[in-house]
Amino acid sequence: MTVTPQSVAAAASVPAAPLLSAEGLEVSFPARRGDAARARAVDGVDLDIRPGEIVALVGESGCGKTTLARSLLGLVPPTAGRVTFAGRPLDYSSRALKAYRKRVQLVLQDPSGSLNPRHTVYDAVAEGLRIHAYAGDEHEAVSTALARAGLRPPERFFLRYPHELSGGQRQRVVIAGALVLEPELIVADEPVASLDASVRGEILALLLRLRAELGLSALVVTHDLGLAWNIADRVAVMYLGRIIETGAVEDVLSSPQHPYTQALLSVLPEAPGDPVVLTGEPPDPSRIPPGCRFHARCHILANGEADRAGVATACRTTDLPLLNGSGASQVACHWAASR
Numbered sequence: 001m002t003v004t005p006q007s008v009a010a011a012a013s014v015p016a017a018p019l020l021s022a023e024g025l026e027v028s029f030p031a032r033r034g035d036a037a038r039a040r041a042v043d044g045v046d047l048d049i050r051p052g053e054i055v056a057l058v059g060e061s062g063c064g065k066t067t068l069a070r071s072l073l074g075l076v077p078p079t080a081g082r083v084t085f086a087g088r089p090l091d092y093s094s095r096a097l098k099a100y101r102k103r104v105q106l107v108l109q110d111p112s113g114s115l116n117p118r119h120t121v122y123d124a125v126a127e128g129l130r131i132h133a134y135a136g137d138e139h140e141a142v143s144t145a146l147a148r149a150g151l152r153p154p155e156r157f158f159l160r161y162p163h164e165l166s167g168g169q170r171q172r173v174v175i176a177g178a179l180v181l182e183p184e185l186i187v188a189d190e191p192v193a194s195l196d197a198s199v200r201g202e203i204l205a206l207l208l209r210l211r212a213e214l215g216l217s218a219l220v221v222t223h224d225l226g227l228a229w230n231i232a233d234r235v236a237v238m239y240l241g242r243i244i245e246t247g248a249v250e251d252v253l254s255s256p257q258h259p260y261t262q263a264l265l266s267v268l269p270e271a272p273g274d275p276v277v278l279t280g281e282p283p284d285p286s287r288i289p290p291g292c293r294f295h296a297r298c299h300i301l302a303n304g305e306a307d308r309a310g311v312a313t314a315c316r317t318t319d320l321p322l323l324n325g326s327g328a329s330q331v332a333c334h335w336a337a338s339r
């Protein structure tokens with residue numbers, strides 16, 4: 001086969017196969033006692049994460065972000081749809097999940113709650129190695145993980161307990177505990193929400209450095225669009241169990257198309273104009289309204305813009321198709337599609 005500049009360029013332009021994919025993923029739970037309906041926490045989600053890519057999953061509390069993340073980790077089996085990793089459907093047997101969780105690790109929001117107060121830093125980081133019967137040099141693996149997480153020299157932290165560390169140091173220990181198994185992807189659920197502003201930037205810089213040095217992929221679950229702007233390659237905006245806007249972070253956050261995304265961005269300190277105040281709460285996930293699931297709170301519908309665009313009836317009555325997980329810029333909004 002002859003290699004030409006054109007063939008090299010064509011190969012470079014082909015996106016890498018997804019490392020992790022959700023396809024038509026649904027997760028539902030029993031609703032209130034006596035109610036036959038089920039709460040659809042995740043209601044049809046396609047999402048791809050490619051090798052070395054950082055994807056931010058954003059939205060208000062209760063929109064389904066954490067349930068989606070837990071399902072991607074194999075902690076919550078889907079009601080419908082499937083999760084694939086490295087091209088193979090996720091197997092929910094105990095042995096298969098144990099092997100999977102060596103390759104995909106979770107970093108939780110609250111490092112104080114993630115760390116056992118009776119365990120030293122060394123034991124906290126070594127725990128994963130012991131669960132997976134690591135056959136190598138445990139001391140070396142723990143030292144390497146702590147150093148990669150920015151705790152240097154690592155030996156200085158071995159015998160410390162969580163209460164002896166700052167909040168930023170505790171979060172670094174949690175990250176080291178995830179890194180020690182050399183995963184290919186981490187799922188970080190609000191990784192800096194409990195940290196002081198002065199420490200947040202350090203942890204975000206650490207995650208970016210780990211991606212550069214290790215080729216690590218990450219799904220960062222957050223309600224903070226400012227965080228997404230600083231760390232992500234791509235953003236997926238979730239509302240009431242579905243992804244309603246997605247694309248490259250610069251495209252979505254510089255020129256948001258969905259009214260919900262516009263409202264989330266409007267409250268950032270640097271946002272121009274007046275903030276958009278959303279009225280009411282998201283609907284009950286066991287009673288999802290017809291039409292666009294955001295229409296009851298939509299300022300575009302309320303101020304008459306949707307009516308002037310001729311889509312107000314569709315907003316209230318016509319459901320929107322699911323967005324695919326390809327990463328292309330997409331929006332599920334009748335008004336945005338009419339513009």
